[in-house]
Amino acid sequence: MEAAKRRRFNLMRSRLPYLFLAVLLVYIAICFAAQLNRLWAMQASLQEVEQQVIQVRDKNSALWDRLTVLESEGYIEDAAREHLGLIKPGETRIITVIPEREEPEIDRSIKD
Secondary structure (H helix, E strand, O other): OHHHHOOOOOOOOOOHHHHHHHHHHHHHHHHHHHHHHHHHHHHHHHHHHHHHHHHHHHHHHHHHHHHHHHOOHHHHHHHHHHHHOOOOOOOOOOOOOOOOOOOOOOOOOOOO
16 A cells, blocks of 8 residues: 555656646747847848938939039139129129119008
8 A cells, every 4th residue: 555655756657848848849939939020120120221321322422423513613613703703814894783673653642
C-alpha cells in the first residue's frame, strides 16, 4: 500500500514539458509578430523619408538654377536698370511722365 500512496514524479510521463514547450512557442510567436510589425512600420517610415529626400533634392536643384540666373551678368544689369535706375556711361536716361487724369468737378451743393 505504501507504493500506491507514494507516487514518484516521472518527467517523461508528465505533461509539463509539453506545456512548457507550448508556452515557449507562443512567446516566440508573439515576439516575432511584434518585431515584424516594427519592421513594417520602419519600412513605411523609410519610404516617407526617401520621398522627402527626393522633394528636398528637387527643391535644392531648382534653387541652384535660380541662383545661377540671379548671379548672371544680364540679370544683374537688368535689375540695376529697373530697380535702381542706373545707366551705363554714355547713355541718356529718358523718363516718361504720365499725365494725371483730371476728374470732372461734381456740383455737390444741395439745391432746394
